[in-house]
Amino acid sequence: MVTSIREIAALAKVSVTTVSRVLRNNGYVSESVRKRVLEVVESQNYHINLNARGLRSNSTNIIGIIGQNPYVTPYYGAVAKGILQACNERDYEVITFLVGSPEEELRAVKLAIERRLDGILFSTVRNLQSLELLHQYNIPIVLIERFFDVNYVGKAGVENSAGAFMATEHLIGLGHERIAILSGDLDPGNPTKHVDADRFSGYCQALAKHGLPLDEAIVALQDYGVSNGFKAVDGFIKRGERFTAVFATSDTLALGAYNALAFNGYKVPEDCSIISFENVLPDYFMLPLTVVDQHVIELGHAGADLLIEHIASKKPFSGKEELLAMDLIQGKTVERPGRGVNARKPRR
Amino acid sequence: MVTSIREIAALAKVSVTTVSRVLRNNGYVSESVRKRVLEVVESQNYHINLNARGLRSNSTNIIGIIGQNPYVTPYYGAVAKGILQACNERDYEVITFLVGSPEEELRAVKLAIERRLDGILFSTVRNLQSLELLHQYNIPIVLIERFFDVNYVGKAGVENSAGAFMATEHLIGLGHERIAILSGDLDPGNPTKHVDADRFSGYCQALAKHGLPLDEAIVALQDYGVSNGFKAVDGFIKRGERFTAVFATSDTLALGAYNALAFNGYKVPEDCSIISFENVLPDYFMLPLTVVDQHVIELGHAGADLLIEHIASKKPFSGKEELLAMDLIQGKTVERPGRGVNARKPRR
DNA sequence: TTGTAAGCGTTATCAG
DNA sequence: CTGATAACGCTTACAA
Numbered sequence: 001m002v003t004s005i006r007e008i009a010a011l012a013k014v015s016v017t018t019v020s021r022v023l024r025n026n027g028y029v030s031e032s033v034r035k036r037v038l039e040v041v042e043s044q045n046y047h048i049n050l051n052a053r054g055l056r057s058n059s060t061n062i063i064g065i066i067g068q069n070p071y072v073t074p075y076y077g078a079v080a081k082g083i084l085q086a087c088n089e090r091d092y093e094v095i096t097f098l099v100g101s102p103e104e105e106l107r108a109v110k111l112a113i114e115r116r117l118d119g120i121l122f123s124t125v126r127n128l129q130s131l132e133l134l135h136q137y138n139i140p141i142v143l144i145e146r147f148f149d150v151n152y153v154g155k156a157g158v159e160n161s162a163g164a165f166m167a168t169e170h171l172i173g174l175g176h177e178r179i180a181i182l183s184g185d186l187d188p189g190n191p192t193k194h195v196d197a198d199r200f201s202g203y204c205q206a207l208a209k210h211g212l213p214l215d216e217a218i219v220a221l222q223d224y225g226v227s228n229g230f231k232a233v234d235g236f237i238k239r240g241e242r243f244t245a246v247f248a249t250s251d252t253l254a255l256g257a258y259n260a261l262a263f264n265g266y267k268v269p270e271d272c273s274i275i276s277f278e279n280v281l282p283d284y285f286m287l288p289l290t291v292v293d294q295h296v297i298e299l300g301h302a303g304a305d306l307l308i309e310h311i312a313s314k315k316p317f318s319g320k321e322e323l324l325a326m327d328l329i330q331g332k333t334v335e336r337p338g339r340g341v342n343a344r345k346p347r348r
Numbered sequence: 349m350v351t352s353i354r355e356i357a358a359l360a361k362v363s364v365t366t367v368s369r370v371l372r373n374n375g376y377v378s379e380s381v382r383k384r385v386l387e388v389v390e391s392q393n394y395h396i397n398l399n400a401r402g403l404r405s406n407s408t409n410i411i412g413i414i415g416q417n418p419y420v421t422p423y424y425g426a427v428a429k430g431i432l433q434a435c436n437e438r439d440y441e442v443i444t445f446l447v448g449s450p451e452e453e454l455r456a457v458k459l460a461i462e463r464r465l466d467g468i469l470f471s472t473v474r475n476l477q478s479l480e481l482l483h484q485y486n487i488p489i490v491l492i493e494r495f496f497d498v499n500y501v502g503k504a505g506v507e508n509s510a511g512a513f514m515a516t517e518h519l520i521g522l523g524h525e526r527i528a529i530l531s532g533d534l535d536p537g538n539p540t541k542h543v544d545a546d547r548f549s550g551y552c553q554a555l556a557k558h559g560l561p562l563d564e565a566i567v568a569l570q571d572y573g574v575s576n577g578f579k580a581v582d583g584f585i586k587r588g589e590r591f592t593a594v595f596a597t598s599d600t601l602a603l604g605a606y607n608a609l610a611f612n613g614y615k616v617p618e619d620c621s622i623i624s625f626e627n628v629l630p631d632y633f634m635l636p637l638t639v640v641d642q643h644v645i646e647l648g649h650a651g652a653d654l655l656i657e658h659i660a661s662k663k664p665f666s667g668k669e670e671l672l673a674m675d676l677i678q679g680k681t682v683e684r685p686g687r688g689v690n691a692r693k694p695r696r
Numbered sequence: 697t698t699g700t701a702a703g704c705g706t707t708a709t710c711a712g
Numbered sequence: 713c714t715g716a717t718a719a720c721g722c723t724t725a726c727a728a
Contacts (some may be wrong), residue, residue: 001484004706005705006705006706007704014714015715015716016715016716017708018713018714020706021707021714027713029714030714033713033714034728046704047462048462049403049462049704049706050464050706051402051408051464051703051705052403052707053402053404053706053707054399054704054720055397055399055704055720056708057706057707057708057720058720059379060399062443071429071432072425072426072429073423074422077420077425081446082446085446088446093441093443094443095443097441098433100434114395114396114397115441116398116399136349137395177505209369219523225631226631227631230631263634281723283573283574283575284603285607292701302719323507329591352720352721352722353722362699363698363700364721365700365724366699366700369698369723371722372723375697375698376697377697381697392712396721396722399720399722400704400720400721400723401722401723403706403721403723404703404723404724405724406704426700438712572716583697613698648720673721681700
């Protein structure tokens, strides 16, 4: 089996340099020679060794994704899909690092350096140290929906505040005044704190604009996930809170909210409306979901494009930040206010 | 910045060979020298170049996943998680190829060869050609829940027939006699045909063993996914079919079935039981799901372990097949037969 | 226990 | 337009 361009060169009666030029589509090669070389390549079923190329040319055409949760939640699955599609189109491969702790994160970063990856996408970062180590090695970084205050990284995200405002105002516009919110927690330790703060802030702004009070009794800021959505809304109901709509900042929270309402005998949207905020679980609901679409796959595209663009340009990031706008998708889980939860018979 | 063992060697006043030995923990090195070398490595913040190592030693410690759907469905997300965990423990990295067509599959295979990947895991294969090309290059292959009839690949899967038998018999044991099934289609073109045939066969065997007839009117063999589950069960209901339980061979189908029952005013499990077959969406249901657990993450582990083991051994596969057994998890979506669907007022 | 030197397969440089 | 040759950073005989 032919495994090197030297053998190809011998068979085509040219130099290795010429073969290399043909294979890279780079430099001057006469049409006749190029054809001869390609014929030999084809007939010998030759496949170039990209590791050798990378060693010599100092670029691997591989990027890394480092994240806490890639692929286990539908959100990260959709982000990953977008990244893979974009990289595929631009002849980059993707190595995935699944990290669950700051130590594992640092180990992934070191591996990325050892593999001489051309760039890194973070879907979760815990340590500033990780970013600085990569920066020291001149490896471009893009953060996806994560906001560390450093100027040497690129950022791709969505307009969380505007999106949350839109969702809330949509409900208010239909007449809702008691709108529960389920969203991420705002603890300093939460790595997605900025994102979650923006979402909550959009909600608060919409309430304020329309003169509605913020009632903390129907605010649940905590981890994402279906069961957390269930527990939060089930808790509201059991505690006798009244509300006519739920704004969930993820589809998983929305599904949990839906289940809790159904479990307690409430109908969506007749008794209570639900508006969600991702659109990664389009068909998981009994009714078409009313949702503010975050365009998560496009977010993956944007992150990968930003990174690859920058790898090509070899210039430092100027704090560039790509923010995607969201769209409201009208489903059937939002209606004008109905009876509401605990309207007639508060349980305590 | 120090980027080669030559510089490390100079600083530690030893030869490059010695540095290499220290870095690989291989060969004889005196304790004092080893310590000196490691100190220099540490103080210079040196990171080895794994591409150079791979070029020389002819092994990259990278494997590839090739699949149609990695990460977009919860099932593949769980498989991928298992693979990544197993590889992580054994110092392998993973490159993911998302392929949607036979042409893309072949392109991914060629890239895998060009990158000199140490092995390939397939979660979908369409072309025998893909396998043969890899085999020609001596790249070990493991198929996950996919069964091509070639002897040079390893296989990891689950006991589909036994699992489906278990699920069906569980329902029969509680007194169910009209059990609808939702499962994958058996068209020759379906790449998961073997898996789906095994599942359906387990169902049929259980019915036969207990003298129950197979009624094709409550059999829906088609693509997976929530909306397909919904449509199938909604169709049964609208057509007036009677049944007291649904066996869904994926959690997404089960969720769709659940939604269809609820949409039509039936309660689970009072009116109709549901048993599912994956356990990758544990908390997505209103009630704890009764499900035959496929241990999908372990399946990922098993596939990766099998592959890596084989890469290390350098021996050809002897058609080795790893089959995981399943377990029944008792939730709250299965009960003794209740009223049943269309029991009193068949719609036609 | 340590070192010398060749070579993995490619690309970059320079010369023709 | 084409080619000879020296790297890239590492491992692997082989020698000492």
